[in-house]
Amino acid sequence: MTTLTPTRPPGDPGGPGTPGSPETPGGVPRRPRRGTASRAQRTEAAALVIPATLPILVFSVIPLVTGIYLGFTNSTLRRNSTSEFTGLENYSRLLGDTFFWESFRIGLIWAVSVALLTLVAALGLALLLNADLKFKGITRVLALIPWAMPPVVVAIVWRLIYSPTAGPLNAGLEAVGLEGVNWLGDFSTALPAVIVVAVWSGIPQSTVLLLAGMQQIPIEQHEAAAVDGASSLRRFWHITLPALRPVIFAITSLDFIWSFNSFGLVYVLTEGGPGGKTMLPMLFTYLEAFTNRNTGYAAAMGNVMVLAVVLVLSGYLFVQLRRGKAVQS
Amino acid sequence: MIRNRGAAVVAGAFALTLALSACQQGSSTSGEGGGGDGGSSAADGDAVTLTFQSLAGQEATIAETQRLVDEWNTANPDVQVEIVPAAWDGVYDKLVTQFNGGSAPDVIHFEAAGIRPFAVDGYLADLTDYISEDLRSGISDGVWESVTVDDAIVAYPTMMQSYMVFANTDLLEAAGVEVPTGDTMTWDQLREIARATTRDGVYGLGWGLKSPTATVMSLGLGNDGTFFSGEGTDVEIEVGDAELAVPLAINEMATTDASIQPVSLTQSGSEVLPSFYGGQVAMTVQGSFQATNIAADAPEGFNWTVLPPLEGSASSAQSANPQTFSVNVDSEHVEESAAFIEYLMEPENLAALNYADALIPTSEQAREALAGLTADQPGWDQILASGENLTAPAFLKVDLYQQWNETVATPALQRYLAGEIDLEALRSEMTDGWSQVNRG
Structure with missing residues (x-):
């Protein structure tokens, strides 16, 4: 606690930026001078902070607060519509909305599987890229390509790949004598098929983060373990994985949030079909807001989704932190 | 600390004021001056510029629309029309944002079922007083009803499509099937031909049913399957045997006969066309407008024809869900916009637009003009014949139809x-789903 305060140079409270403070008369006793100087400093800090805060307020905080508030009104997209505060009415209606909860269930399956599968695939790829292989430079760049594509482009490309009549995937299957599958049209394969696409497009980001994490691990630890006769699998389990824990924790939580809220990819791939099998909560909310034009009700869905994500994440955070503490002590 | 808080409060208040004024500015433009952003500001001098959002997508239609607009612009130097091209895909979402953002065009091209929600929400001008007498009597009352909301006509109905069966005549011949020639064709006949032509790896029928509702609702009318009764928000749904006859027939062809290409059931209509061209399916059910695409895209030497309109147990009626031209209520030039639409609705002009798109004109006069224009061309007699059977369906008067549909x-x-659920489950899902949608 006490270590921090004395580091501030006592004779120089104003810092370099207080020359024109008009209220500061020369040769005044020490205490008041210090007060005015720091006051000037504070004013200055405020002047510097306000321009930076304004855009955040205008573009993030206000829309966010408006959005949350909308969830408690009966706002619609009617012409010159006036919305009234309806309290929890939207939420009690939402409780009985089986379509929404079904899409919520699909969303959870989707988000959890995308986050986990991305992690596993990215970990494998990162280990591969971290190994001292030939053409390391090129492969690292190649691995990043999916990241450079916008979700809509990814979705269009994969729709062509999955095409039941003209897609290369089915052509390949048929070439080896297997029957083609209607990937996005079949009820049992639609959700797995879109999950694969999401994992594919999510791998690069996780890989880069994991790769960076791996390169932070001191090489001595590996060497020491190797000298002690640990196999590469044991070294991965006891050195690499524990060292990567914070990175893994960060990317899985981020992936979970992003997937749960993702829209563009699935909208282009399936539009929630077939038969609502890929109707993620975001798609459902979009339909409510822009097809049914009930923005108030849709905003309420959004609020519930934020709440759900926060709940899931705080549970995850709690478990992780407790484990982290247990490991430390 | 107190000082600091004071500064923060001042800063916060300042920011809030700025933000609020920004908000207010935004909302006032979206509320009032709507049409202004659409480009209806006066151009040079007194000339008025109207924006016309056209959904013409096929080359011939785009050219025809451009020609008509050019003609109008030459004849009316005071009212210049500017085409804003848009696509059918996602146009509903686009209009929602345009109307709410206050940037909707003056003249809006859409369809009766889709435009209705906008009329209900108050975004469309009442055109009742602008419609000429000739036009009023030339278009059937049923079709006018489909564009009437709260006693106000909110759109000019322009072109209608019907579902037609297109057939590969070579494959029919190879299977020893005679091309039916009557005025209509029953579902049993269709089923028979599909069964006969399903052989040697060829499926009898390719039916793009990715979005099956429109097809089912439209062809259902032939069995007197109306689904809805009532109007506006006071609507009852009934899903009886008549309503379910079409899905049942399709299902029997797909499963019992195995004469429908399974993949096609999950594709859109135009995605099925390559299979049709490639000879993987002998017939395909498509909107009549595909006649233009088939004529343009079919490979050299591909012989095709249009089979007679399908007849259900009651009649060969199909639902008319006409394309429409409407006027933005916030437009500063509603009158000029209506005059421009009246010009497009003149028999020769409407016939030309319909001809380019292989659609059926709504007005009697334009149908006559079109019949003269196409006297010796393949398929047109069947397409125009099916136009006689188009009637306004009950669902066009249901405010929440679009919601229930999607x-x-x-x-x-x-x-x-x-094959995930059976007919009974389909019946109850449609009925229960309606009560969920209709409750708000």
């Missing part, structure tokens, strides 16, 4: 056609 009927029908 969130209830489409997924339920997809599940049924994929």
Whole structure:
């Protein structure tokens, strides 16, 4: 606690930026001078902070607060519509909305599987890229390509790949004598098929983060373990994985949030079909807001989704932190 | 600390004021001056510029629309029209944002079922007083009803499509099937031909039913399957045997006969066309407008024809869901916009637009003009014949139809056609889903 305060140079409270403070008369006793100087400093800090805060307020905080508030009104997209505060009415209606909860269930399956599968695939790829292989430079760049594509482009490309009549995937299957599958049209394969696409497009980001994490691990630890006769699998389990824990924790939580809220990819791939099998909560909310034009009700869905994500994440955070503490002590 | 807080409060208040004024500015433009952003500001001098959002997508239609607009612009130097091209895909979402953002065009091209929600929400001008007498009597009352909301006509109905069966005549011949020639064709006949032509790896029928609701609702009319009764928000749904006859027939052809290409059931209509051209399916059910695409895209030497309109148990009626031209209520030039639409609705002009798109004109006069224009061309006699059977369906008067269609009927029908649920489950899903949609 006490270590921090004395580091501030006592004779120089104003810092370099207080020359024109008009209220500061020369040769005044020490205490008041210090007060005015720091006051000037504070004013200055405020002047510097306000321009930076304004855009955040205008573009993030206000829309966010408006959005949350909308969830408690009966706002619609009617012409010159006036919305009234309806309290929890939207939420009690939402409780009985089986379509929404079904899409919520699909969303959870989707988000959890995308986050986990991305992690596993990215970990494998990162280990591969971290190994001292030939053409390391090129492969690292190649691995990043999916990241450079916008979700809509990814979705269009994969729709062509999955095409039941003209897609290369089915052509390949048929070439080896297997029957083609209607990937996005079949009820049992639609959700797995879109999950694969999401994992594919999510791998690069996780890989880069994991790769960076791996390169932070001191090489001595590996060497020491190797000298002690640990196999590469044991070294991965006891050195690499524990060292990567914070990175893994960060990317899985981020992936979970992003997937749960993702829209563009699935909208282009399936539009929630077939038969609502890929109707993620975001798609459902979009339909409510822009097809049914009930923005108030849709905003309420959004609020519930934020709440759900926060709940899931705080549970995850709690478990992780407790484990982290247990490991430390 | 106190000082600091004071500064923060001042800063916060300042920021809030700025933000609020920004908000207010935004909302006032979206509320009042709507049409202004659409480009209806006066151009040079007194000339008025109208924006016309056209959904013309096929080359011939785009050219025809441009020609008509050019002609109008030459004849009316005071009222210049500017085409804003848009696509059918996603146009509903686009209009929602345009109307709410206050940037909707003056003249809006859409369809009766889709435009209705905008009329209900108050975004469309009442055109009742602008419609000429000739036009009023030339278009049937049923079709006018489909564009009437709260006693106000909110759109000019322009072109209608019907579902037609296109057939590969070579494959029919190879299977020893005679091309039916009557005025109409029963579902049993269709089933028979599909069964006969299903052989040697060829399926009898390719039917793009990715969005099955429109097809089911439209062809259902032939069995007196209306689904809805009532109007506006006071509507009852009934899903009886008549309503379910079409999905049942499709399902029997797909499963019992195995004469429908299974993949096609999950594709859109135009995605099925390559299979039709490639000879993988002998017939395909498509909107009549595909006649233009088939004529343009079919490979050299591909012989095709249009089979007679399908007849259900009651009649060969199909639902008319006409394309429409409407006027933005916030437009500063509603009168000029209506005059421009009147010009497009003149028999020769409407016939030309319909001809380019292989659609059926709504007005008697334009149908006559079109019949003269196409006297010796393949398929047109069948297409125009099917136009006689188009009637305004009950669902066009239902405010929440679009909602029910997207969130209830489409997924339920997809599940049924994929064999996930049976007919009883389809019936209850459609009925229960309606009560969920209709409760708000």
